[in-house]
Amino acid sequence: MDSNLRREIIVDNYQNPTNKKAIDDKDFVTASTISDSCIDNITLFVKFKDNIIKDIYFDGEACAITTSATSIMIKKLIGKTIDEAEELMNNYYNMIDEKEYSEEELGELNAYNEIYKQPNRKKCAIFPFETLKKAIEKYKMNN
Amino acid sequence: MNREDFPMLRNDLIYFDNGATTLKPQCVINEITNYYENYSANAHRGDYDISRKVDELYEETRDDVKDFINASRREEIIFTKGTTESMNMIIFGFMKNYLQKDDEVLITKTEHASNVLPWYTLEKEIGIKVKFIPLEDYEVTIDNVKKSINDKTKVISLAWVTNTIGDIRPIKEITKVAHDNNILMVVDGAQSVPHFKTDVLDNDIDFLAFSAHKMLGPTGVGVLYGKKDYLEQMLPLNYGGGMNSFFESDKSLEYKPLPYRLEAGTMNISGILAFRKALSYLKEIGMDKITNYEHELKDYLIKRLREIDNIEVYNENTKSGIVLFNIKNVFSEDTSQYLNHYHVCVRAGNHCAKMVKDELIIKNTCRISLYFYNTKEEIDKFIKIMKGNKDIFKVII
Numbered sequence: 394m395d396s397n398l399r400r401e402i403i404v405d406n407y408q409n410p411t412n413k414k415a416i417d418d419k420d421f422v423t424a425s426t427i428s429d430s431c432i433d434n435i436t437l438f439v440k441f442k443d444n445i446i447k448d449i450y451f452d453g454e455a456c457a458i459t460t461s462a463t464s465i466m467i468k469k470l471i472g473k474t475i476d477e478a479e480e481l482m483n484n485y486y487n488m489i490d491e492k493e494y495s496e497e498e499l500g501e502l503n504a505y506n507e508i509y510k511q512p513n514r515k516k517c518a519i520f521p522f523e524t525l526k527k528a529i530e531k532y533k534m535n536n
Numbered sequence: 537m538n539r540e541d542f543p544m545l546r547n548d549l550i551y552f553d554n555g556a557t558t559l560k561p562q563c564v565i566n567e568i569t570n571y572y573e574n575y576s577a578n579a580h581r582g583d584y585d586i587s588r589k590v591d592e593l594y595e596e597t598r599d600d601v602k603d604f605i606n607a608s609r610r611e612e613i614i615f616t617k618g619t620t621e622s623m624n625m626i627i628f629g630f631m632k633n634y635l636q637k638d639d640e641v642l643i644t645k646t647e648h649a650s651n652v653l654p655w656y657t658l659e660k661e662i663g664i665k666v667k668f669i670p671l672e673d674y675e676v677t678i679d680n681v682k683k684s685i686n687d688k689t690k691v692i693s694l695a696w697v698t699n700t701i702g703d704i705r706p707i708k709e710i711t712k713v714a715h716d717n718n719i720l721m722v723v724d725g726a727q728s729v730p731h732f733k734t735d736v737l738d739n740d741i742d743f744l745a746f747s748a749h750k751m752l753g754p755t756g757v758g759v760l761y762g763k764k765d766y767l768e769q770m771l772p773l774n775y776g777g778g779m780n781s782f783f784e785s786d787k788s789l790e791y792k793p794l795p796y797r798l799e800a801g802t803m804n805i806s807g808i809l810a811f812r813k814a815l816s817y818l819k820e821i822g823m824d825k826i827t828n829y830e831h832e833l834k835d836y837l838i839k840r841l842r843e844i845d846n847i848e849v850y851n852e853n854t855k856s857g858i859v860l861f862n863i864k865n866v867f868s869e870d871t872s873q874y875l876n877h878y879h880v881c882v883r884a885g886n887h888c889a890k891m892v893k894d895e896l897i898i899k900n901t902c903r904i905s906l907y908f909y910n911t912k913e914e915i916d917k918f919i920k921i922m923k924g925n926k927d928i929f930k931v932i933i
Contacts, residue, residue, distance in 0.1 A: 400933045432886075454867065455867065456867045456870050457867065457932065511873075513873075
């Protein structure tokens with residue numbers, strides 16, 4: 394990806410993130426992650442119905458990479474089944490870990506395709522996905 | 537000053553994270569190798585020459601520590617792994633037996649985790665109450681200390697200098713108030729002992745904890761100071777070799793006298809001997825000279841930061857070499873990544889004092905913590921980089 398386009402996607406999603414709002418609604422499953430280095434923290438509010446992700450919001454304080462990745466993840470995953478979401482996550486993790494992956498499916502998430510060059514930012518790029526995994530686990534346990 | 541003595545400074549690096557750990561001068565690094573190359577034997581085993589030499593050097597280090605903080609007795613100096621271990625020994629080895637249910641301990645919300653979590657744990661274990669002295673403009677005032685004390689207060693436990701705000705507490709006055717009320721004074725000296733002269737006698741403090749690695753020494757070495765009467769009552773947290781005089785199959789035993797009773801197992805000998813070099817290095821420069829120079833640097837840094845419109849500084853008036861700042865509307869970690877690009881090391885986050893957010897409004901900040909080898913030229917370079925912060929996302933993404 395062209396570096397200007399990459400920057401544009403990340404900065405745009407950082408400065409105008411999708412669905413950044415705390416939700417107080419029992420229909421939403423909440424999951425939080427606080428980073429080991431005591432910096433980033435985000436909470437996801439996820440609404441599931443019949444194994445489909447109907448809606449996601451998030452709240453918290455985090456760096457440009459974490460915040461933008463959360464915003465893009467939300468756009469990509471609303472409307473997907475849990476299986477589809479897990480498949481997309483696997484694909485994304487493969488990209489982050491420099492393994493084989495399908496570029497086509499990832500769309501804007503391709504903006505993080507060179508994050509391996511900054512090893513200390515890898516954790517930021519997977520931060521929202523690690524949090525979503527917790528929310529999916531919670532949903533599966535109760536359904 | 538003295539930059540030529542620090543091998544790390546030969547790298548293209550501006551190191552502004554001295555609150556986390558300091559760089560080491562060549563003499564400290566050499567002493568570690570010297571031990572392993574020339575007299576690599578265990579201490580307190582002295583049946584042969586090199587072992588006796590290690591014993592001598594080890595105990596001379598204890599004397600040097602005693603003099604460095606002006607303690608009255610050598611057995612009041614216990615070597616540990618660092619401030620955290622020293623604090624845990626004070627709290628679980630002494631306070632756990634000294635305190636009773638409903639006794640109160642006063643701390644603040646700007647303490648480091650190692651002066652919070654052991655107390656929280658003791659609260660759960662034996663039912664003491666941990667209370668917070670209210671802060672005024674982030675600082676501890678004598679008035680607020682007096683107002684926080686009641687009949688149940690038995691301990692005040694404070695950092696001399698906080699690692700977050702960098703405020704210096706009036707420890708001598710607080711200790712006076714504490715002792716007038718039969719309260720013990722515990723001091724976390726991790727951020728103070730490296731930066732100004734420490735006098736445990738003059739301040740009359742009961743316990744002091746600090747780390748070697750924040751004052752030019754190696755990692756994994758720390759000090760616990762305690763008044764002899766209290767250390768005599770302290771139970772070891774570790775039992776084993778080096779701390780007993782004898783033990784028999786009928787279970788009879790005797791522990792060694794202080795300080796050995798509290799130093800079970802083989803200690804970090806190379807680290808402790810190298811710490812001695814750090815102490816004499818600091819002594820040679822002079823602690824007062826270090827303090828004054830750090831003040832000068834901090835004032836200069838604050839003055840220059842004011843030149844930049846979109847920088848917020850949160851602790852302009854504190855007296856230590858710690859400066860907290862953010863670029864407006866930029867997350868602290870993004871700022872530290874931006875500075876990292878130019879090989880400037882600063883810390884981002886809440887600096888292991890997670891309750892600071894209750895006091896400071898803003899949760900995450902960048903922290904510069906200065907030491908005597910930092911220079912105005914480094915600050916000038918840093919300011920030049922910060923003036924280019926409009927391009928931060930071009931640099932970090």
